[in-house]
Amino acid sequence: MHWVLVLDDLPEALAMLQEAVTQAFPAARQVPVRSLREAREAIGWQAFDLALIDLGLGDGQGQELISLLAQTQPACAVVVATIYNDDDNLFLALQAGAQGYLLKDQSTAWLAHQLQGIAQGHPPLSPAIARRLLKHFQLPVAVTMVQPLLTARERDVLSLLAQGVNIADIGTALGISRYTVGDHVKSLYRKLNISSRAEAALHARGLGLA
Helix, strand or coil: CCEEEEECCCHHHHHHHHHHHHHHCCCCEEEEECCHHHHHHHHHHCCCCEEEECCEECCEEHHHHHHHHHHHCCCCEEEEEECCCCHHHHHHHHHHCCCEEEECCCCHHHHHHHHHHHHHCCCCECHHHHHHHHHHHHHHHHHHHHHHHCCHHHHHHHHHHHCCCCHHHHHHHHCCCHHHHHHHHHHHHHHHCCCCHHHHHHHHHHCCCC
16 A cells, blocks of 8 residues: 545544554555545545545545545545444445445554455455344345235335435325324334334345335
8 A cells, every 4th residue: 555545533533543554554655634625635636545434524424535536546445434333324335435344443453454454355344344234135035024014005115215215205205294104114113123224225125115
């Protein structure tokens, strides 16, 4: 690695990520930035081999930069470094083009070891994230078993929910109130044992609704 972009808006976290990069790639030149604006400026004048990107930033979401790097610097290995381990953030980051997802509650030495694996083609993933991915890839097989439990209206709501339609617009499309939609969503989450739109989308695909 020759050039590494490190983006985090918290000074302590930024310093920790820089130390991990130093341990993994001692000769790499780092460009530390604390905002999306600074990051956009940096990729405007420098091509990077690796980018470590936090998601929750003061001036936006890291997924925006991930998408931009995927479009303008496809050779750059983009790795998320965040505290968020929920499905929505995980799948949005991967869909945007992230090639790794690390949680910052790991030790600096462990993070450095994960980063070193990039050179051997090993995607850096925290154990909790790897388990989430395995769980989701297994869902479509099991999800067909719950199909008879859903009412026709719940299937309609699930289909629209998986498409990213908000609660109010689902109500308009189905001719019911947003409160009724909310009740259907609660029922779906309970029956399918899910807690996010990302999981809803996966179940919808498994049922042929998306």
